[in-house]
Amino acid sequence: MSNDKNAVTPGHEVEEGQAVLNDEDLDADTSWAGRYPVYRRLIPISVGVVCIALSLQLPLGTAMRPGPGLWPLICGILVLVAGALSWTSPPAEDEERMSRRSWIIPLAAGSVGSFIIAMPLFGFEIPMVLLLAFWLKVLGRERWPMTAAVSVGATMAFYLLFVTALGLNLPRLI
């Protein structure tokens, strides 16, 4: 994803003749130049360390009589070694910075989590309408008529599909 304002992201209006791919898109690397945070390089290494540490808590056995911890340890070592080798790699083509927009994701995840908590308590219908409305209005910035129509309509459609047609056992009010 380019930081260029004129670059077109999927779904945007395309004008006749407007270039979808700009030069900057091909040089996505340089947006990181000199500012690639160290913590990103540490991520794969730390994941490897965690895997290894957890694996060491299990009996390893020997190559002739492998224990339950041996194979996980090998996997953890693979992650660590690959992570260490990637220390000097340039940023990936589609690697992206965290921006203020990124805060939308914890919000979105939190809304789904709330749905999971609410579903057994209130049935799936009402939490589903609320979840859809949240995503449509708050995250998607749709207008109220569209929000109401889709959240209620989709929930009804899900009821018809999952409960009536497929006969699945969802917690529900009705």
Added chain:
Amino acid sequence: MDYFAPIIDGFATVLEWENLLFCLLGALLGMVVGVLPGLGPVATMSVLLPLTYGIEPVAAVIMLAGIYYGTQYGGTITSVLLRLPGEATSVVTVLDGYQMARQGRAGSALGIAAIGSFIGGTTAVLGLTFLAPLVASVALKFGPPEFAALALAGIFMVAGLSSGSPIRGLVAAGLGLWLATVGMDPFSGIERFTGGNLELSDGIDFVTIAMGVFGLGEIFHMIEQRAAGSAIAVKVSNVRVTAHDWAQSKWAILRGTVLGFVIGLIPGGGATLSSLLSYSTEKQVAKDPSRFGRGAIEGVAGPETANNAGATAAFIPLLTLGLPANAVLAVLYGALLIQGVTPGPKMIEDHPEMFWGVINSMWVGNLFLLLLALPLVGVFVRILRLRSSILAPIAVAVAMLGVYSLGNSLFDMWIVLAFGVVGWLMRKYGFEPGPLVLAFVLGSLLEDAVLRSLLIFDGDATQFFLRPISGSIIIVTLAVIVLANIFKRVQARNAARVLTKEKV
């Protein structure tokens, strides 16, 4: 050997109306999904996996396979009309397809792509029909070391040939392998990494990890991008192919078929590499290479044929060796496992109706695609207007309800959510989710094969290289990865040159 009987039986399976219906449904769904920017075929297949539980096993797999090659064509539509490749395999189509559209020849581009896809796919199925039993019979002689080498080869190739850097692919693969160990160890009976949680003692369910990393992860990534409605910059009249178009394209289609089939057999290669190679081949053999990038119909016919042939050929390693060659096939692999079928050399013996049913459904599927594609382009164009702000919440809802319906388990929903966040983070930090899920799927089989091999070798791991078959598999894998990465770098430089010249 009674060679043709099972093939004919397979046709009987496919022509059962229920399977035909699901094939059609899958192809249609696949095209719609391929057309929508945002959710890719992998995400859609993952999200729909729970719904396949209630359907007959053969029908379920046929439908998922239909989605797979349906999305190839959907991606073509957005490449030609919007200059936005809907799928990775349609990236090359943008180069000439969009130019054709701007010249008022969108109908020809879409038409020749449909016809080429049909020819490529159907020919590949023919090859598949004859080649698959052959490979399966050879593979029956494989022992644990060979399977270990093959599984490792598959994982390394996918990690090495994915669009990201091979090293990062390996990080993802390693994590996937490790995650596969969570749960009770079958050898010793000891619980690994479950933290006492009962739900985890059977391990992390493949479906939940796929739905999370591929489905929810892609949805989270999608909503983070600011997206409004799509607008078509180019009008589409009819999808029509003239005799002149055909005359220009027929050799490109022939070359694309052969190329696509051969490349598709290599794990990690498949459809994307086939289309890239086809484009550069066409450019090199053309009498006037300067036409390329300006609306040369061979630049659409060749790659589109190749990617369909490649996508079909990639089924051979899956069905005969039990090796999923890419993320999409990993999901299909998981779907087969759910239905109690283990893909591999035994599959053709133990479950011939499934084996031949899936293969023969491809004949029908390709036919459906051709019949659907030509008249329905206008409808698809209208679907493109669906905004991601509406698509995303619906997809999330389907995923959440779907996963609950698997086992009435709230825990599964939490897993999907957690891995959705993981999948999003992976994309942000530049790690491909594909190798992780692929490695996860193969993880327990690989561990089994490796540990059994160590037992056979009395703990001497160097024997992997000394046995002829496993040793040569390892060498070939390394060679393919090195060569393909060199080739990719050359291609990227060429493509960059073409695109910067074409800054219209």
